Amino acid sequence: MATYEVGVWGTETLHNKQGNDVLDTIATFIERGAERAGKDVSAIARSTPIPAPTEEIKNSFSAESPCYYNTTLTYSDLLDWWESYWDCNYLDYATDSNLLVTHNGPYYGGGLGNISGPNCVANGYGIASWRDTYTYSGSTSGGSYSMKSCMHEVGHNVLKANTGDPDGDGKTQHDVGTTYDTSQGISVTVMNATPDYFDYLKNGNECNYHPPTSSFDRISFRYSNCCQGKWEKK
Numbered sequence: 001m002a003t004y005e006v007g008v009w010g011t012e013t014l015h016n017k018q019g020n021d022v023l024d025t026i027a028t029f030i031e032r033g034a035e036r037a038g039k040d041v042s043a044i045a046r047s048t049p050i051p052a053p054t055e056e057i058k059n060s061f062s063a064e065s066p067c068y069y070n071t072t073l074t075y076s077d078l079l080d081w082w083e084s085y086w087d088c089n090y091l092d093y094a095t096d097s098n099l100l101v102t103h104n105g106p107y108y109g110g111g112l113g114n115i116s117g118p119n120c121v122a123n124g125y126g127i128a129s130w131r132d133t134y135t136y137s138g139s140t141s142g143g144s145y146s147m148k149s150c151m152h153e154v155g156h157n158v159l160k161a162n163t164g165d166p167d168g169d170g171k172t173q174h175d176v177g178t179t180y181d182t183s184q185g186i187s188v189t190v191m192n193a194t195p196d197y198f199d200y201l202k203n204g205n206e207c208n209y210h211p212p213t214s215s216f217d218r219i220s221f222r223y224s225n226c227c228q229g230k231w232e233k234k
């Protein structure tokens with residue numbers, strides 16, 4: 001069985017605000033979530049802080065280029081910058097996914113992932129607030145959306161760029177989720193764990209699964225069974 005290698009990196013701000021060990025927690029969730037979907041992942045926290053110019057992920061910004069001395073360039077978002085940094089600064093990068101975790105308070109979650117390459121970015125702001133008492137079973141409260149975002153964006157790196165679209169809704173990697181009815185409510189897997197992505201699932205996912213409910217209560221920190229056949233080494 002192929003082993004997928006994931007590097008979990010933090011921005012300088014993330015390191016300063018939450019410490020290095022939050023990255024270990026994220027790595028553990030990624031490994032265990034994948035394991036429950038039958039995938040072998042080696043996720044390792046990387047101790048080198050990344051000097052990201054911003055903690056905000058989705059806005060355009062100007063910053064000094066990581067590649068060219070004394071040159072300011074405009075980046076479409078932080079993922080664009082992280083890919084450029086990865087191109088020009090040799091660090092001990094992982095083969096399949098390199099997650100850069102930011103600390104963008106007061107927001108929980110948010111991220112971007114490259115569907116055809118090994119880079120992604122997620123906001124880990126909320127993780128420190130609940131990780132000490134959290135058990136792996138799942139919760140939608142507070143910082144769990146930050147952990148969901150980390151696992152979700154890594155999913156974009158390791159799933160096939162086109163997971164197949166038999167239902168024709170054009171939402172391939174966001175349309176492979178599942179729900180579980182648990183004693184504490186309906187849990188939804190990480191690729192569909194926000195209401196907009198859950199909408200894609202309601203019409204049936206790419207494995208023709210139709211969840212029986214129209215909402216969910218909790219996040220299940222796993223990649224769904226439907227995902228299992230859709231991982232790919234790129």
Ligand SMILES: [Zn+2]
Nearest residue numbers: 152153156174
């Ligand atoms: Zn996504």
